[in-house]
Amino acid sequence: MNLVNSSRRELIDFTTGQLTVFFPDGRSAPIKGVIEQHIDEALARLRHCINAVKTWEQDSFNYLHSSQYCTYLYFLANTIWRNTREIEVPTKLFLLNKLLNGIDMFYEIAMPDIFFIGHSTGIVLAKANYSNYLVIYQNSTVGKNHGAAPSLGEGVIMYPNSAIIGGCNIADHSIIAQGVSVVNNDIPGRCMVFSGRESVVCKPLKRNIIEDFFRF
Template identity: 60%
Template sequence: MRLIDHTQASLLDYTCAQLGCFFPSGDGAALRHRLERHLPQALKRLAHCIDRVRMWQSGQFNYLNSSQYCLYLYFLANTVWREERSEEAVGAATRLFLLNKALNGIDLFYEIAMPEVFFIGHSVGIVLAKATYGNYLVLYQNSTVGKNRGVAPVLGEGVILYPNSAIIGHCRIGDHTTVSQGTGVINRDTPGNCMVFAGTAGELTIKAAKRPLIDDFFRF
């Protein structure tokens, strides 16, 4: 994957400089060494994701594209945590998570197992719990996936959450479900291949999808 205006070394320097600015500490050299070990794997995961998003050019990563940089910080934090689990690795992953939150306004914890391929339209206000996420997920601003009484949703493949939508609690969301803007799905299931709208008296209106909207977002 081509890194626009960066090499792996300079991208690492850039990331470490941001971490040092936001979260200064005395372990800069050790932090850089730890991130350096995991950067190639994180970039491999990022490349796989970027290559499948239709609106992005395959084979290149632009650190000034905030959505791409948001994914980069998640994949790096998650890779560090997944591959090590030491106290120092947790500290590094936490700082990357907090950097992502500060820069992009997203609450995406490093322990969350996001799918291999997902797309963030606008990251501001997105809050994601430790739920089950299917591949080819689409998220827009102020969308939420959350727990209710400790129970987290299960999302199938090709789920789209438009702005200000939410999936909360005991939900099984079928493949290719689109949750419309401003709609909350709380302790409800969806059959899949459908569009979900806010109904009356707290009920939902579920309509069969006329075509797979997910095709607009991804290369399959």
């Protein structure tokens, strides 16, 4: 994959440098070693995701592209954690992502292989079940309710200020409109979800909107 404006070594140094500045505990040497060990796998996962997103140039990662860098920090943190169960570096990467991009996307969350973050600010993601071709915009929330977590099918889009909370089964190609909250409700799929007087209202899709976002 082409690393725009950096080499592999420079990306490692850049990521390590950010963690050193924000968490000045004198542990930059072990941090750098951990990143060096796992960055290739993380970049391979990132490449697969980038290549599926229509608006992004294939086989190209720019650390100055905020959505791409946000996704990179997640993949790096998650890769280190799932390979080692070590938590110090993943925790710092998670907190760095929160500081830079305003997103709460914990390293233990099993995000899908392919997803797209439109604007990261204000996004909060719980440990739920996520599927490929997920689109999330700013100020959206996926959360638990009394321990029950949602399950999201493929091709779910969450427009700004939307929420999916509790024991929800959100079927494939469900589009949650701006400002809509789905709480302990199942959504049948292939529909646009709007707010109603007493509950949400689902209207059939006239076209496959998810094709606007991804290469298939």
